[in-house]
Amino acid sequence: MTDLRIEGLTMGYGPDTTVLHGIDLTVPSGSLAAVLGPSGCGKTSLIRVIAGFLRARAGTVTVGGRTLTGPGTHVPPERRRIGIVPQEGALFPHLSVAANVAFGVTDRATRRQRTEEMLDLVGLAGYGDRMPHELSGGQQQRVALARALAPEPALVLLDEPFNALDSALRAGVRADVRAALHAIGATALLVTHDQQEALSTADIVAVVRDGRIAQCGTPQDVYDHPADPWIAGFVGDAVLLPATVVNGTATTALGTVEIRTPTGATAETPRQGTVLLRPEQLRLSDPGESTPSGSVTDVRYFGHDAMVTVAVDGLDTPVNIRITDHVAPRPGDRIGVRATGQATLHA
């Protein structure tokens, strides 16, 4: 078992600044967790403390029950048994692919076999004799993963490893990396500012805001039950609607929707609040007397779907609707809009 446990982790770059404010995070053995947050929230600082390059001011980091950082304890980076996959260009340029992968394997007897196994794992069997500059960017990142995994680390840290790849390549490399990590049961932490990457790659997503964990859960939890409107907007497109709530039902300008969690509101004590929906939960229809309607102000086409913006009568802010139909309405069209499914309620 090599679960990662972080408790009360606090650090700053000087006595007057605090960058990480009491981070608590548990990654079960064999799981891939994403640390997702905007630029400057402290993701790199967190990964550097876990790796042992920076010291914590307070708190603990343990991997498989072994304390790496804690009061009076600071295991040096090279003795942490942590493999790191950095952003880009991190392969030794003068060493072959095989020599790069073998670099951290100290046992000479198994080095060759382990190198071959790792190259096989990342889909690059037979590439050992190439030099790094003879590989594509995606292949180089897969070699970087093979190199990080070769010494059998207790934990793998991936620091925005797909940033330098173009978007067509990125999804494939992500899927390969995820499959390789799962195939060997590695416990891993992926740092990213890309919500799609976090949701599609990780088993657990920890959203970080200003050096604090704002929410931690499965990708679906975080997307469907965001803890506040900021998280809702950060992990996806959000539609926020004023609502009157009675029991488990919210009445909005786009119709009624069920609220997922207990609301505490009754017919005698209704509650005013804001409900959160996702653009794919809104449906377009022909405008009718009895359906909420509005005017289309914009249509953005993405190939697999399109986003339609509608200024709904009686709503101050236009709403976005994601459609997968081939026929999209046009700006200026009058159209009906209706909310479906369940919503999250925010005060």
Ligand SMILES: Nc1ncnc2c1ncn2[C@@H]1O[C@H](COP(=O)(O)OP(=O)(O)OP(=O)(O)O)[C@@H](O)[C@H]1O
């Ligand atoms: N060496 C340093 N000395 C002083 N302050 C620093 C140092 N490195 C980072 N910081 C500050 O710490 C905060 C967190 O930075 P960090 O690099 O951890 O964020 P991040 O989420 O990784 O951002 P990005 O996605 O842009 O890399 C920022 O306010 C940054 O200015």
